Amino acid sequence: MIRAADNQYGIPYLAVRLFLMGLVLMIAASRPAFSAENVFKGRQKEQHELRGIELDRIKTEHRLKFGAKEARLVSYRSFRPWGRKNREQIQQEEKINWGECRDYALYKRNSCYRDGRDAYQCEQAYEVRFRLCDE
Known part of the structure; x- marks a missing residue:
């Protein structure tokens, strides 16, 4: 599990990153x-x-x-x-x-x-x- 203290950007950065990866995969699969x-x-x-x-x-x-x-x-x-x-x-x-x-x-x-x-x-x-x- 990633703690907010270990990551300088925090949880919103991780959520945005996961969203963008999902978007890229959807585009590639279409x-x-x-x-x-x-x-x-x-x-x-x-x-x-x-x-x-x-x-x-x-x-x-x-x-x-x-x-x-x-x-x-x-x-x-x-x-x-x-x-x-x-x-x-x-x-x-x-x-x-x-x-x-x-x-x-x-x-x-x-x-x-x-x-x-x-x-x-x-x-x-x-x-x-x-x-x-x-x-």
Whole structure:
């Protein structure tokens, strides 16, 4: 038990502190205002699929960022043993893994929100990038 003499602030300080901790826990436990579930509420799955120019733009961006380097290296041929060794080292350095692709998708999603764009469009683009990483 805490005695008032041991604590320079007294009981009101402890009560305020407990109240603030409870408030923080309640806020942390509640669902965030900007969750994907709230963004898509009242919309059908068919409506959610991204189509047209925006889909083509995201696919092209993904291919340029994550696919172009490997295609260039495959077309390069060398019969020199040291050339093959150098090419294998470059392939290992430039190969993009699944985690980096997902991080990029999340980065683009966050920058979309930061730029103040529509939350629904940000989530649509994020899901397309997310699926492209899995392919």
